[in-house]
Amino acid sequence: MTVETAVEKETRAGFAELRLDGVTRRFGKATALSGFDLRIRGGEFIALLGPSGCGKSTALNCLAGLLPLSDGAIWLDDERIDTLPPEKRGFGMVFQNYALFPHLSVRKNVAFGLSVRRTAKSEIAARVDEALRTVELTEHADKLPGQLSGGQQQRVAIARAIVLRPKLVLMDEPLSNLDAKLRVQMRTEIRRIHQTLGLTTVYVTHDQEEALALADRVVVLRSGQVEQIGTPEEVYTYPASTYIAGFMGYRNLLELPVLSAGDGTVTLGEKDGLTLTGVGQDPVGGGGGRAVAAVRPEDFRIAADAGADNRVTVRVEVSEFHGREVAAEGVTDDGRVVHFKSPERIAPGERVTLTVQPERVLVFGESVRAAAEAAGGTGAPDGG
Amino acid sequence: MAVDAPPRPPAPATARGGLRHRLAERGVDRVLLLLLPAVLIIGLLFLYPMMYGVGLSLQPKNGGGPFGNYADFFQDSYQRSTVWKTLKLALPAALINVGASVPIAYKLRGRFRGRRVLTALLVLPVTLGTVLVADGLLRYLGPKGWFNRILLDLHLVDEPVRLIYNYWGVLFSLLITGFPFAFLLVLSYMSGIDPTLERAAATLGAGPWQRMRRIVLPLLAPGLATTFVLAFVLAFSVFPSANLVGEPAGETRVMAIAAYQAAFEKYDYSMASTIAVLMGVFELLVISVTLLLRGRLYSGPATGGKGS
Numbered sequence: 001m002t003v004e005t006a007v008e009k010e011t012r013a014g015f016a017e018l019r020l021d022g023v024t025r026r027f028g029k030a031t032a033l034s035g036f037d038l039r040i041r042g043g044e045f046i047a048l049l050g051p052s053g054c055g056k057s058t059a060l061n062c063l064a065g066l067l068p069l070s071d072g073a074i075w076l077d078d079e080r081i082d083t084l085p086p087e088k089r090g091f092g093m094v095f096q097n098y099a100l101f102p103h104l105s106v107r108k109n110v111a112f113g114l115s116v117r118r119t120a121k122s123e124i125a126a127r128v129d130e131a132l133r134t135v136e137l138t139e140h141a142d143k144l145p146g147q148l149s150g151g152q153q154q155r156v157a158i159a160r161a162i163v164l165r166p167k168l169v170l171m172d173e174p175l176s177n178l179d180a181k182l183r184v185q186m187r188t189e190i191r192r193i194h195q196t197l198g199l200t201t202v203y204v205t206h207d208q209e210e211a212l213a214l215a216d217r218v219v220v221l222r223s224g225q226v227e228q229i230g231t232p233e234e235v236y237t238y239p240a241s242t243y244i245a246g247f248m249g250y251r252n253l254l255e256l257p258v259l260s261a262g263d264g265t266v267t268l269g270e271k272d273g274l275t276l277t278g279v280g281q282d283p284v285g286g287g288g289g290r291a292v293a294a295v296r297p298e299d300f301r302i303a304a305d306a307g308a309d310n311r312v313t314v315r316v317e318v319s320e321f322h323g324r325e326v327a328a329e330g331v332t333d334d335g336r337v338v339h340f341k342s343p344e345r346i347a348p349g350e351r352v353t354l355t356v357q358p359e360r361v362l363v364f365g366e367s368v369r370a371a372a373e374a375a376g377g378t379g380a381p382d383g384g
Numbered sequence: 385m386a387v388d389a390p391p392r393p394p395a396p397a398t399a400r401g402g403l404r405h406r407l408a409e410r411g412v413d414r415v416l417l418l419l420l421p422a423v424l425i426i427g428l429l430f431l432y433p434m435m436y437g438v439g440l441s442l443q444p445k446n447g448g449g450p451f452g453n454y455a456d457f458f459q460d461s462y463q464r465s466t467v468w469k470t471l472k473l474a475l476p477a478a479l480i481n482v483g484a485s486v487p488i489a490y491k492l493r494g495r496f497r498g499r500r501v502l503t504a505l506l507v508l509p510v511t512l513g514t515v516l517v518a519d520g521l522l523r524y525l526g527p528k529g530w531f532n533r534i535l536l537d538l539h540l541v542d543e544p545v546r547l548i549y550n551y552w553g554v555l556f557s558l559l560i561t562g563f564p565f566a567f568l569l570v571l572s573y574m575s576g577i578d579p580t581l582e583r584a585a586a587t588l589g590a591g592p593w594q595r596m597r598r599i600v601l602p603l604l605a606p607g608l609a610t611t612f613v614l615a616f617v618l619a620f621s622v623f624p625s626a627n628l629v630g631e632p633a634g635e636t637r638v639m640a641i642a643a644y645q646a647a648f649e650k651y652d653y654s655m656a657s658t659i660a661v662l663m664g665v666f667e668l669l670v671i672s673v674t675l676l677l678r679g680r681l682y683s684g685p686a687t688g689g690k691g692s
Contacts, residue, residue, distance in 0.1 A: 031653050066583050086586040099584035099688035113588035116598070146684050160588065170587075 009148060012198035013042030014167050015077050023082075024071035025058050032058040033224045036071070040168075040202065045194050046217035049247070054226035056204045060170050063202060065089050076167065087261055092161030092199075093170040097177065098153045098332045100145035106156050107132070107141040113164045131163035151182045158190070162197060171203045175210065187213055208247050233285050238281070242292050242364045250294035250362065251339045258289045266363040268293050274332055275310055278361025292364045297327065299360040300340035303353040310361070313353045314338050316346050330354075441657035451564030453658035463642055463659075467666060470638040473551070473626075474619035475670075477558035481611045484563065485570035490600065493574045503571070510564040517560050518628035522548055525556065553629030554636045558619045566615045574600075578687040603686040613671050616672035620667050639663045 023036040034057040040046055048056040061067040063074065065086035071378055074082040081089055092113075101109050108115075110131055114124045132138045135155035145153055154174060161169055174190070176185045191214050194201055205211050210231040211218045219242075220227045220235065228240040239245040242253055254276070256268035261280060268291055269275030276293045314330025317337075325341045328354065332338060340354055444452035457463050488506070492499060510518065527532050527544035535541045547553060573605065577600060585595045623640040630636030639659055647656035 064583075064587055066586070085591075086583070087589045089587075090589065091587060093584065093587040095579060095580050095688065096583055097578075098581040099578065101581060101599060102583070102684055102686060102688065103682035112585070112590070112598075116588065116590045116594050144682075144684070145688075148413075164588070235680050295408050 013200045015042045017041055017075075017077060017198075018168065018200070019075040020059075020063075020072070022072035023059065023069055023074060025055075025062055025067060025368055026070040029383050031068055031224050033062070036224075036226060038219060038226075038229070039201060043198050043200055045191075045201045045203065045214060045216045047211035047218045048202065048221060049206070049208060049211040049218055050221035050227075051206055053223075054221040056206075056221050057172060058224075059221070060093075060172055060202060060204045063168070064091055064093050064170050073190045090164070090166055091168040091170055092164055092166035094154075094157045094161050094172065094174045096173045098145075098157040098174075100153055100156055100160075102145055105144055106137060106148070109145065109156055110159045110163050112160065125162055131159040134196070135159045135161070135189075150178055151186060154178065154186060155189070158193065162193065162199060165197070165199070167200065169199045169201045172203065173205055174203075175205075176207075183210075190214060208249070216268065220247065239294075239362070240281075242294060245294040245362060249296050251297050252293075252295040252300075254295070254336060254338075255290055256293060258291050265358060266291065267364065270334065274334065274336065276310055276312075276356070276361055277358045278363040279359055280363045280365075282365045289365070294362040294364065295356055295360065297339040298341045299356050300338070300354040301356070302344075303355040310339055310354075310356050310358060314340075314352060314354065316348050316350045316352060319346050319348060322347075358378065389682075437657040438661055440654050441661050443654055444658075445652050445654050453655050454662070456655070457658060457662065466637055466639045467644045469636065469661070470620060470622070470640075470663075471666070473554055473622060473636070473638065474559060474616055477555060477562055478566075478612050478616035480559060481562045481566035481615050482570065482608055485567040485611070486574075486601075486604070486608070489567060489571040489574040490596075492571060494579075506567055507564040509560050512561070514557065514561060514624045515628065517557055518625050521553055521556055521560075521629050525553065548629050550631050551635050554622065554626050554639070557625035557629055558622060562615055562618055562623075565618060568613050569611040569614065570604075570607065573604055576607075576686050577603050581686075581688050584688065599686040602682060605681045606678050606683045609674050609681070613674050616670055616674075617667055620663065620670075639666075 008064070018040040020038040020040075022037055023033060024031065025033045036055070036059055038046070048059055050056050058067065062082070063086075065082075065084060069082050072082070073080055087252075090367045098112075101112065104112065107128055110128045110174055111124050114127060119127075128141075129138070132141055135158055137152060137155055137159065140148060140152060145156060154177075157174070171190070175186055178186060185211060186314075190203075193199075203211070203214055215232060217229060218232055219229050220240075222243055228235055228244050230238075234358065235244065236248050239248050239250070246253060254268075254274070256274070256276065257270060259267045259269050259275065261267070264280055265277055266280040267275060267277045276295075278293050278295075300312075312332060314332050316328050316330045319326050319328040319342075322341075325343050326345055327339070327341050328346055330338045330340065338354065342352075346352065404413075441453055442450040444450075444456070446452065446456070448455065492503060523529055525544075525547040531542040531547070533542075535545060536543075547556070581599050581603075582595050585599050590598060610654050621640055622638055623644070626632055626636040626638045626641055639662070643656045643659035643663070645651045646659060
């Protein structure tokens with residue numbers, strides 16, 4: 001496949017830019033989404049990522065027209081669309097519980113959108129066949145949704161949304177009801193369909209792995225506000241805050257006093273205790289202040305020789321078998337919990353010395369509490 | 385792989401099920417004994433009297449073989465006409481009650497402030513006795529009631545419209561007392577329809593009317609059929625209001641009145657039983673037709689898929 005230019009993508013998508021201007025939604029006194037600004041280019045795949053209650057589903061429902069905005073506007077090129085009812089927007093939506101019409105066959109479910117538009121019968125048949133082929137459900141066309149497995153129902157929901165060739169496909173945690181194996185399979189499927197059809201997609205998820213795997217750009221939301229927007233690489237490598245670091249697999253968030261700062265690197269630590277040198281992410285005050293060091297469990301190595309820098313000595317408390325490696329939880333002498341991984345089996349009670357390269361340690365000048373909030377909202381916080 | 389694989393655990397021994405297990409699998413166990421009181425009560429208080437009545441209807445007072453009463457009923461045009469008079473009241477009453485419940489239940493199914501108060505108000509007529517409703521209707525719809533006064537004062541009519549002591553009075557009474565039942569049933573069927581189905585239909589381009597016609601009504605239809613059957617049976621046995629606000633000697637001489645007159649005016653219990661049995665037969669006919677049509681509809685769950 002040749003690499004598409006932005007112009008080619010726009011031509012396939014049918015529009016140049018979808019613009020959200022300060023989209024705000026309040027429920028009573030609670031603000032679910034406040035001042036959400038985003039520009040989506042035609043053909044782009046956007047993931048809205050965050051724990052439950054962060055406003056990502058609210059944003060999606062506002063886009064779909066299922067929730068009126070309290071404030072702000074949505075523009076599709078030069079047309080203002082936030083005042084249109086959902087049936088006039090022409091966006092496809094895949095719901096978390098699929099929302100298949102239980103009394104209609106798979107074929108009629110997929111044909112629904114075309115038949116309410118009074119499309120010619122022959123064209124409906126051709127386009128439904130094509131959509132069913134895309135999701136590989138041709139032989140199940142005459143079954144009722146209740147006779148299908150979860151994964152098949154999921155694909156019907158996708159076929160039903162894409163058969164209309166919508167300007168925008170909205171997906172609300174479409175994989176969350178599938179088992180782990182099917183989830184990975186369907187994830188690839190969704191990315192493949194996006195690449196084949198070039199449909200602009202907004203995908204809501206609380207799973208950072210899904211967001212990173214699928215999206216061209218990831219929007220991380222927190223309490224109704226945007227925390228970071230960037231490519232998966234940017235968000236994964238340079239999380240903008242401890243909150244996002246916690247989300248992106250930096251499971252170790254150690255709040256420590258600052259010993260010295262300068263030249264981009266910061267050293268944190270306590271006298272006679274743990275010291276860590278890392279890369280400063282925001283301006284960190286020289287001495288006296290406190291900062292957070294974020295380290296991924298897989299970036300810790302068990303030190304071969306005692307002379308290595310950036311060392312932490314822990315007593316192993318828990319070790320979990322993960323196939324190729326063991327995930328372990330250790331406690332330092334001053335009672336800090338450290339998560340790390342090891343290719344060798346280690347037994348609880350053992351003392352091990354861990355080391356980490358300074359460029360793998362991110363130092364944030366903010367409280368660790370915000371990050372704990374994020375980590376609490378994710379299922380598997382190892383972003384690998 | 386650095387981590388060693390553990391040895392395979394031994395396979396569990398195959399379980400052997402006794403007779404008790406096999407019966408339990410078919411749902412036969414001691415819990416079934418709990419059915420006994422109910423079976424006894426139904427047998428003594430329902431099945432026996434019913435069979436007794438059927439037997440009585442086959443022993444006519446005037447002779448003429450076991451089916452003499454049935455022949456007499458259909459040969460006598462005064463008696464025969466009660467069937468049509470009853471159907472003419474019960475069918476429209478049931479249809480209107482079910483039909484009016486649909487839009488109201490549709491509006492009331494979501495969660496909003498005052499929903500409970502509104503539902504309670506709509507269900508209130510259940511608590512009113514038929515006699516109270518009849519009394520109210522006589523005053524309200526009578527020649528000097530508010531309704532006619534308003535019509536007269538607005539010069540819409542020259543003389544009071546007659547709405548009591550005839551067919552209309554009974555129909556109004558059936559609508560007032562029958563609506564709450566139909567409404568409560570339709571509301572519960574309506575709440576069983578997953579609201580995301582309608583939202584999905586909206587994102588696919590279906591406007592409010594198309595969502596109603598293509599999604600809500602097809603999923604509601606089996607429930608509407610059941611509600612219609614119950615509302616019909618309730619209206620078919622109309623008796624007090626046919627007497628109080630109807631014309632029991634003419635237009636609203638329903639089957640229940642005919643049976644009452646046979647039993648307590650002519651003391652012909654055999655004929656009264658015959659009419660009662662015929663009432664059951666006509667109700668069963670309407671129910672069978674309705675359920676037959678219902679069987680052709682989709683009747684699975686009204687939700688959109690797995691989870692949530």
